[in-house]
Amino acid sequence: MLNSDSNNPNSTHRIVKPSSDFYTTFSEVEILEIIDALEVRREIPLKYSYKGKGGKIWDNFYQKYIIPTWYRTSNVEIELLNNNFQYLNGDNLVGSKVNIIDVGAGNSYPIKKYIRQLQKLGKINQYIALDISEALLDVSQKNFKNWFPKINYINDTLDIENSCIPKTLLENEPNQNQETINIILHLGVTIGNHHNRSRVFNNFSKSMKKNDLLVLTNEIGSNSKWNGEARGGCDYHAENIYKWITSAIAIKSEDCQLVRKYDSVRDSVVANIKFLHNYTIIFNIQGIDKNIEFSADDNITIWRHHKFEIPQLQQELAQAGLELIRYSTNKYSSHIMAICQLAHIP
Numbered sequence: 001m002l003n004s005d006s007n008n009p010n011s012t013h014r015i016v017k018p019s020s021d022f023y024t025t026f027s028e029v030e031i032l033e034i035i036d037a038l039e040v041r042r043e044i045p046l047k048y049s050y051k052g053k054g055g056k057i058w059d060n061f062y063q064k065y066i067i068p069t070w071y072r073t074s075n076v077e078i079e080l081l082n083n084n085f086q087y088l089n090g091d092n093l094v095g096s097k098v099n100i101i102d103v104g105a106g107n108s109y110p111i112k113k114y115i116r117q118l119q120k121l122g123k124i125n126q127y128i129a130l131d132i133s134e135a136l137l138d139v140s141q142k143n144f145k146n147w148f149p150k151i152n153y154i155n156d157t158l159d160i161e162n163s164c165i166p167k168t169l170l171e172n173e174p175n176q177n178q179e180t181i182n183i184i185l186h187l188g189v190t191i192g193n194h195h196n197r198s199r200v201f202n203n204f205s206k207s208m209k210k211n212d213l214l215v216l217t218n219e220i221g222s223n224s225k226w227n228g229e230a231r232g233g234c235d236y237h238a239e240n241i242y243k244w245i246t247s248a249i250a251i252k253s254e255d256c257q258l259v260r261k262y263d264s265v266r267d268s269v270v271a272n273i274k275f276l277h278n279y280t281i282i283f284n285i286q287g288i289d290k291n292i293e294f295s296a297d298d299n300i301t302i303w304r305h306h307k308f309e310i311p312q313l314q315q316e317l318a319q320a321g322l323e324l325i326r327y328s329t330n331k332y333s334s335h336i337m338a339i340c341q342l343a344h345i346p
């Protein structure tokens with residue numbers, strides 16, 4: 001709903017209310033977190049952009065730009081899982097089986113070949129897909145059950161920035177004298193997208209026990225040396241999130257611009273909604289209106305990615321009681337797969 005102010009094309013001050021799509025996509029708790037993030041740091045956390053229509057946006061992006069085809073044979077996650085298979089197949093414990101817990105599973109496509117390899121060795125106990133987005137869990141379930149009808153599949157919603165992995169999902173029934181270890185995956189450079197990485201690392205660490213592994217992928221290198229070219233997620237994914245979020249909040253396309261830049265405060269590359277007019281967004285939460293004001297030229301960050309240098313990754317892991325036990329890079333040396341364990345306490 002727009003007020004008379006915003007109906008006047010000459011007015012430089014617009015007043016808008018988010019659409020019903022916004023209120024049906026996000027829970028009250030999530031809307032409160034979005035309002036807080038907008039007020040405190042002018043950001044809509046990227047994690048929320050995978051929910052609702054955002055699930056389809058990610059799956060489409062994946063199908064169009066990431067899935068291997070005859071003309072695009074390489075895929076970072078598939079290549080790195082394959083290269084590290086000898087460390088990720090449970091062979092470090094004699095006779096062991098593995099549970100794969102895929103946090104931020106998306107459409108589960110990246111793990112298809114890896115699970116097939118585990119299945120051939122008789123190593124897979126079960127696959128657990130966890131994600132903040134119900135929409136993507138639906139896609140994951142459909143894909144996985146189609147590929148692996150005989151493997152036990154569980155899924156659940158989880159925001160790893162706010163919660164640990166529930167203990168009930170991680171505690172294994174003693175299985176015919178075989179030990180089962182948990183391999184927790186966090187793929188798709190998702191660790192570099194979080195607002196609060198230290199909380200994410202701490203939640204992983206608190207979820208793990210001795211011998212469990214945490215496996216993540218991320219881009220490596222220097223963020224500040226970004227050449228200004230939008231590629232991969234920063235290009236298509238950010239653009240489609242921008243279209244969806246601006247329409248869900250009812251910001252008119254002619255009143256804003258999509259701007260990508262280097263954010264020196266958070267040392268990451270970001271995509272922002274830049275306002276061309278003064279704006280008031282009126283959120284309604286628990287029956288109470290909450291106004292947030294923006295001036296022309298203000299920005300809202302809707303997408304971010306932080307590349308790691310290896311020593312910094314080791315430092316962030318150590319602060320959460322985790323240890324990098326092995327890493328390798330893809331053939332272009334642009335991405336890393338990091339395999340971590342709970343730090344050894346003497």
Ligand SMILES: C[S@@+](CC[C@H](N)C(=O)[O-])C[C@H]1O[C@@H](n2cnc3c(N)ncnc32)[C@H](O)[C@@H]1O
Pocket residue numbers: 046047050051058062077103104105106107108110130131132133136158159160161162186187188189190
């Ligand atoms: C970049 S995609 C990667 C998907 C998949 N792992 C892959 O490699 O293709 C990020 C995924 O993590 C999920 N996600 C983002 N933030 C999350 C959070 N805080 N907790 C749980 N899932 C999250 C998104 O919904 C999305 O499915």
